[in-house]
Amino acid sequence: MHEDMEKVLITEEEIARRVRELGAEISRDYAGKELLVVGILKGAVIFMADLVRCLNIPVRLDFMAVSSYGTSSESSGVVRILKDLEQNIEGLDVLIVEDIVDTGLTLNYLRENLLTRGPASLKICTLLDKPSRRKVNVQVDYNGFVIPDEFVVGYGLDYDGRYRHLRDILILKREVYSGKEQREN
Ligand SMILES: O=P(O)(O)OC[C@H]1O[C@H](OP(=O)(O)OP(=O)(O)O)[C@H](O)[C@@H]1O
Numbered sequence: 018m019h020e021d022m023e024k025v026l027i028t029e030e031e032i033a034r035r036v037r038e039l040g041a042e043i044s045r046d047y048a049g050k051e052l053l054v055v056g057i058l059k060g061a062v063i064f065m066a067d068l069v070r071c072l073n074i075p076v077r078l079d080f081m082a083v084s085s086y087g088t089s090s091e092s093s094g095v096v097r098i099l100k101d102l103e104q105n106i107e108g109l110d111v112l113i114v115e116d117i118v119d120t121g122l123t124l125n126y127l128r129e130n131l132l133t134r135g136p137a138s139l140k141i142c143t144l145l146d147k148p149s150r151r152k153v154n155v156q157v158d159y160n161g162f163v164i165p166d167e168f169v170v171g172y173g174l175d176y177d178g179r180y181r182h183l184r185d186i187l188i189l190k191r192e193v194y195s196g197k198e199q200r201e202n
């Protein structure tokens with residue numbers, strides 16, 4: 018296991034099995050329709066790549082990037098769009114794909130924003146859900162795993178831009194991020 022990691026939380030095999038299940042469920046729900054899958058950069062990219070290849074319906078892909086809200090712990094955290102969709106979603110069936118829902122601020126903003134663009138339908142799929150950390154309620158339609166309040170990396174999730182390439186979902190050693198804060202102070 019990677020030296021910066023405390024332990025494996027979800028193995029590559031468990032992820033793959035759950036992604037196949039989610040793909041089958043989504044394919045059933047959208048049978049006969051075309052789906053626009055919107056991946057939220059950067060963290061959702063790896064999950065999205067595996068998920069869409071488990072769909073047996075017509076699919077188009079698009080991406081958005083939003084700012085991480087400021088360090089303020091207020092629930093009114095501001096989220097800005099850094100990269101917007103390339104196409105008009107009016108009248109389309111849209112599925113937002115995320116790697117994790119933590120405070121819910123990112124998804125809450127995205128859902129509100131995309132609803133103003135008139136999609137025929139808008140649903141949310143996340144690989145991971147940390148309900149204990151929620152600051153705003155956001156409805157998730159497809160949920161991979163509910164996880165405890167631990168900082169996880171791997172399978173797209175990062176710390177300081179690192180570890181996204183790891184094949185499992187792992188818990189990062191505290192000294193990795195506590196050490197960085199000390200250096201920064
Ligand atoms: O529910 P929230 O508290 O809003 O947190 C979840 C968001 O935070 C992470 O993204 P981040 O903004 O770190 O950017 P990244 O996807 O590029 O890692 C993660 O990928 C989610 O998008």
Ligand SMILES: Oc1ncnc2cn[nH]c12
Nearest residue numbers: 119167168169170174175
């Ligand atoms: O546990 C986690 N790991 C990586 N990024 C995020 C964002 N919110 N929660 C996270």
Ligand SMILES: [Mg+2]
Nearest residue numbers: 057058059060
């Ligand atoms: Mg993200």
